[in-house]
Amino acid sequence: MATTHPAPALPFSPERLPTGVLVDGRWRPASGGATFAVHDPATGEVLTEVADGTPEDGLAALAAADAAMPAWRAVAPRERAELLRSVFETVTARIDEFAAVITAEGGKPLAESRAEVTYGAEFVRWYSEQAVRVGGLARTAPGGANHQLVLRRGVGPALLITPWNFPLAMATRKIAPALAAGCTVVVKPAGLTPLTTALFAEVVRAELVERGLPAGVVNVVPTSSSGALVDPLLADPRLRKLSFTGSTEVGRVLLRGAAHGVLRTSMELGGNAPFLVFEDADVPAAVQGAVQAKMRNAGQTCVAANRFLVHESVADEFARGLAAAFDDLVVGPGYAPGTTVGPLIERKAVDRVEEVVAQAVDGGARVLVGGDRPPAADLPGHFFRPTVLAGVDPGARAVQEEVFGPVAPVVTFTSEDEALALANGTEYGLVAYAYTRDVDRVFRVAERIEAGMLGINRGMVSDASAPFGGVKSSGLGREGGEAGIEEYLESLYVAL
Known part of the structure; x- marks a missing residue:
């Protein structure tokens, strides 16, 4: 990185x-x-x-x-x-x-x-x-x-x-x-x-x-x-x-x-957006969409994907691809040429992200890329490296809380019902993302997801001409x- x-x-x-x-x-x-x-x-x-x-x-x-x-x-x-x-x-x-x-x-x-x-x-x-x-x-x-x-x-x-x-x-x-x-x-x-x-x-x-x-x-x-x-x-x-x-x-x-x-x-x-990747998804496209959905403003957006729920059959491929994509990102001041990931907004935001990652690792998660702050000698501001976590416990803070930072926890599922139960298992319901090639599944997800917005095979939903908002909390x-x-x-x- x-x-x-x-x-x-x-x-x-x-x-x-x-x-x-x-x-x-x-x-x-x-x-x-x-x-x-x-x-x-x-x-x-x-x-x-x-x-x-x-x-x-x-x-x-x-x-x-x-x-x-x-x-x-x-x-x-x-x-x-x-x-x-x-x-x-x-x-x-x-x-x-x-x-x-x-x-x-x-x-x-x-x-x-x-x-x-x-x-x-x-x-x-x-x-x-x-x-x-x-x-x-x-x-x-x-x-x-x-x-x-x-x-x-x-x-x-x-x-x-x-x-x-x-x-x-x-x-x-x-x-x-x-x-x-x-x-x-x-x-x-x-x-x-x-x-x-x-x-x-x-x-x-x-x-x-x-x-x-x-x-x-x-x-x-x-x-x-x-x-x-x-x-x-x-x-x-x-x-x-x-x-x-x-x-x-x-x-x-x-x-x-x-x-x-x-x-x-x-x-x-607030939000706690699920990013669902089903077994029939175009995994490279899902990786690209995940970077877009997660990393705008270093993950500091209310519509940022917060939980990456991936079918067990493609979870390793997706996690490796996402880690490689995160590793290609360039961290630095927003005004520096080539920067693709800027700082977090303040010091306490970095402290919180660091705590969330540490708690996930203590619970058995593996850091595939990132996981820490860049050296202060290189970047003295409020920076945290883009991070992918695999094998994350669904009860970890990284999954249960809105991280508001550049951290992507990957959680696996085995069935569509389990995926939707995980996606809806939160008090929040602002936005959700789903990658699948199955048209029937698209409509099933749209009917059952508890969110005010849904992105299908894309990592961005915001548009001035469309209604923006959520349900539940x-x-x-x-x-x-x-x-x-x-x-x-x-x-x-x-x-x-």
Whole structure:
């Protein structure tokens, strides 16, 4: 397994980025004047300081969003659509700038960061097209005595809480449908990667100003204390919608907080994705798909394959092929030429991955490749080598928990029923992957799998035009596709 040596960081000019709180169209310092540091995970060095938003800043942002809501809801759908289309074109034209910021604060290889910009921008384009397609209903009541009219309108000011691992795509996946539906927003970006979200918000802010539209439509409040900021917002009757992407544990806390105001909620929570390889699979293709499903962002994605459930007849072939593919990956800073696997986001993430691997090995698993950190003298940041584990006990933490790192545990099965029992034997149900040539089996798996998404003979499912979300403890609601804008709309029934 190759490693790249630290290279000079890509041109990064934090002084050109907004680092304050955005309230009512103006970037300003936090009300208390405090800041917190944003680090480069490839080196641990500080990139810049960002305003540490307070509860007062959050409430000011909500006040701005609430004040702008009537005027924004009244803006013609076509005008909202054209604004979003212009934002899409701006982000696409500035792909290198956005990718550089994503890599600097998140550690992704530049190629992955560019792919995120393309993916994230696609949500803006998609919802620019959906803004003018919000349907309604007009019909004669069944009894014939009156007519029924159903209007659709934005639900109200929305609090959007985004994760660190896709700082652009997760922001656009929430902001774009909210704006298309006629909602105003308060965005709380992840404290680990707030710069990309701020850069996108500045693009939207500038577009709003240029068009003479309400300044408080998009507000952003970074903070180092999420609970202190969010709790007062959830308790405020002006807030009508909450959308969160993150862990199931935090999601449960937010749902309890949202219950008081009976808020509309969207929750995209944790996962423990099974990757099933049946005995009739094209094993080389499955290996290729497994690398794609596992190793994006060094395994730090909610849709990353977490458990590799492989039929015993092809398990050795698959494990050897996956180990060889992992061994070809190049570990290093995301801005270094040739890097295919960047760092984990912070030191404690590396510590956790190391513990999970050690526990699996203590339980009898074999390390086929990786299994440790690269020497700090070569890579001083938060790195862990891509790892394949064979002979893993199904009860190991590597199988039972969402690892969120570059570790692929291989577990064998003997029958389709056993495979599905293993796949469904978790509280999570975000996504699953399956490799098989049997068309009948494809439909059996689709009917029995407990997941919100299923990839068949492919290691990637995400698409801006498709509904993204899970079942069980993996969340509520959907983002993307036609379903995504529905999360920000309410119905008004008029009896005529």
